[in-house]
Amino acid sequence: xxxxxxxxxxxxxxxxxxxxxxxxxxxxxxxxxxxxxxxxxxxxxxxxxxxxxxxxxxxxxxxxxxxxxxxxxxxxxxxxxxxxxxxxxxxxxxxxxx
Amino acid sequence: xxxxxxxxxxxxxxxxxxxxxxxxxxxxxxxxxxxxxxxxxxxxxxxxxxxxxxxxxxxxxxxxxxxxxxxxxxxxxxxxxxxxxxxxxxxxxxxxxxxxxxxxxxxxxxxxxxxxxxxxxxxxxxxxx
Numbered sequence: 001x002x003x004x005x006x007x008x009x010x011x012x013x014x015x016x017x018x019x020x021x022x023x024x025x026x027x028x029x030x031x032x033x034x035x036x037x038x039x040x041x042x043x044x045x046x047x048x049x050x051x052x053x054x055x056x057x058x059x060x061x062x063x064x065x066x067x068x069x070x071x072x073x074x075x076x077x078x079x080x081x082x083x084x085x086x087x088x089x090x091x092x093x094x095x096x097x098x
Numbered sequence: 099x100x101x102x103x104x105x106x107x108x109x110x111x112x113x114x115x116x117x118x119x120x121x122x123x124x125x126x127x128x129x130x131x132x133x134x135x136x137x138x139x140x141x142x143x144x145x146x147x148x149x150x151x152x153x154x155x156x157x158x159x160x161x162x163x164x165x166x167x168x169x170x171x172x173x174x175x176x177x178x179x180x181x182x183x184x185x186x187x188x189x190x191x192x193x194x195x196x197x198x199x200x201x202x203x204x205x206x207x208x209x210x211x212x213x214x215x216x217x218x219x220x221x222x223x224x225x226x227x
Contacts, residue, residue: 022199022225023227024223024226040165053220054219054222055177057145057200059205059206059208060145060202060205061203063203065199
């Protein structure tokens with residue numbers, strides 16, 4: 001069974017602007033539209049952070065990103081309660097141990 | 099329910115086999131991914147970025163939970179820093195989900211306004227896990 005903590009966390013961020021950095025070094029900025037249990041991400045209204053270097057996605061407005069290729073998801077600091085997240089993660093880890 | 103692959107000794111599927119395969123795939127129950135496809139105005143042109151850094155443009159005809167894809171009328175867009183974009187025609191393809199990084203919905207208006215011959219760019223990197 002997948003760890004649902006981060007799935008729930010991302011669900012709470014739907015509608016926010018994020019930057020997803022992929023494992024092929026491409027960075028895509030967009031609005032988080034949806035996420036699933038595999039942490040696949042759908043972004044709408046995307047723009048590549050360096051369009052000169054990466055003109056490949058110029059005609060793409062919405063995209064689906066496979067969870068396995070995500071390196072980082074950059075979030076606005078004021079959208080995340082890090083203390084809450086840390087406590088929740090600790091609790092999940094404890095439960096998984098038992 | 100997943101993709102029931104029909105392997106033939108002839109290799110490339112005939113158009114009627116392909117349509118049967120598409121029907122099977124669309125019965126799939128991956129609601130999230132399906133929602134992605136239904137949100138798109140089907141049939142939609144998509145741009146697939148693969149894990150080895152290639153970019154393939156085609157019509158998404160089917161998919162399953164592991165993101166295996168059926169792409170019709172596909173061509174690869176080869177980017178180069180020395181010459182314009184080269185389009186290599188591929189035809190009907192099945193792309194295994196392991197190799198898919200990004201699926202982008204192509205806006206046909208913007209795409210036809212692109213001057214591919216004048217775009218110079220390094221090819222995308224491969225995905226490194």
